[in-house]
Amino acid sequence: MNPNTAVCLLGPTATGKTELAIALCERFPFEIISVDSALVYRGMDIGTAKPDAATLAHTPHRLIDIRDPEESYSAGDFVRDAREAIDEIRGAGKIPLLVGGTMLYFRALTEGLADLPAATSEVREAIEREAEAHGWPALHEQLAGIDPAAAARIAPRDRQRIQRALEVYRTSGRTITALQEETGALPDATRFIQVALNPADRSLLHARIERRLEHMLAAGFVDEVRALMARPNLERDSPAMRAVGYRQYWSHLAGDYDAGEAFRRALYATRQLAKRQVTWLRKLDDIIVVDPLEVAGVDAISDLIAKNTD
Numbered sequence: 001m002n003p004n005t006a007v008c009l010l011g012p013t014a015t016g017k018t019e020l021a022i023a024l025c026e027r028f029p030f031e032i033i034s035v036d037s038a039l040v041y042r043g044m045d046i047g048t049a050k051p052d053a054a055t056l057a058h059t060p061h062r063l064i065d066i067r068d069p070e071e072s073y074s075a076g077d078f079v080r081d082a083r084e085a086i087d088e089i090r091g092a093g094k095i096p097l098l099v100g101g102t103m104l105y106f107r108a109l110t111e112g113l114a115d116l117p118a119a120t121s122e123v124r125e126a127i128e129r130e131a132e133a134h135g136w137p138a139l140h141e142q143l144a145g146i147d148p149a150a151a152a153r154i155a156p157r158d159r160q161r162i163q164r165a166l167e168v169y170r171t172s173g174r175t176i177t178a179l180q181e182e183t184g185a186l187p188d189a190t191r192f193i194q195v196a197l198n199p200a201d202r203s204l205l206h207a208r209i210e211r212r213l214e215h216m217l218a219a220g221f222v223d224e225v226r227a228l229m230a231r232p233n234l235e236r237d238s239p240a241m242r243a244v245g246y247r248q249y250w251s252h253l254a255g256d257y258d259a260g261e262a263f264r265r266a267l268y269a270t271r272q273l274a275k276r277q278v279t280w281l282r283k284l285d286d287i288i289v290v291d292p293l294e295v296a297g298v299d300a301i302s303d304l305i306a307k308n309t310d
Contacts, residue, residue, distance in 0.1 A: 005193060028305070032062065136158075
């Protein structure tokens with residue numbers, strides 16, 4: 001595998017990303033970097049489906065338990081920490097495996113964080129017409145003549161990122177690389193191979209989400225929320241408490257509604273999260289899509305990774 005490569009395993013909640021990632025670590029020289037805005041918090045274990053201590057001892061995960069719930073953690077913080085972890089993993093002779101469902105973090109790492117100009121509909125439609133006539137690889141060649149640095153980190157068929165780079169140039173007259181350099185928000189130079197776990201049968205995914213919530217409650221999730229409420233500087237509107245399930249059960253324990261209503265609200269919020277994650281995945285190009293609920297286990301996904309990392 002190219003030493004400048006990293007593998008991303010993205011997908012909606014409850015699709016088995018953690019289990020699959022651990023299995024992949026048995027087959028490839030991977031080390032896991034968590035890409036999850038809730039797993040960064042200490043004391044939020046049950047409601048986040050955080051791997052247990054035995055699992056983490058056997059298969060370490062970077063960027064888990066690095067903040068107290070009272071603290072904030074931004075996409076910029078993630079990019080800084082992820083880049084440091086990527087360098088350390090490579091220095092140890094391994095390959096980074098970024099795993100999670102916080103799509104904003106993935107985008108910040110792969111595309112940068114600069115406040116880029118918005119394109120007009122006319123510019124966007126013109127680029128799309130050119131792509132229909134000549135193909136995205138041709139537009140990638142065009143981008144290489146304008147912004148070689150961007151073209152070097154964008155795959156020739158990555159429609160979304162090619163289009164965005166050309167939009168920025170045609171709108172502002174400046175390259176996306178120049179704008180990102182000014183703000184210190186350049187994307188990571190790594191070649192990312194992205195594998196998306198996207199279940200075709202939404203009813204199966206919804207059933208998995210419901211079962212997982214039931215298991216969390218049986219494991220003591222309400223007591224976990226109660227312990228968080230007892231922390232003197234943590235509030236219902238704290239960033240950590242925006243994680244699905246936590247806010248709903250905080251409100252239940254505060255007397256706003258009963259346990260049945262808390263379950264319904266937490267279930268709905270988790271399903272809505274999964275829907276947003278799936279919508280995000282559909283917008284990505286140059287990505288390997290796998291149905292984790294149908295594909296025959298880790299073998300098929302291992303083969304796909306191997307074919308795309310030669």
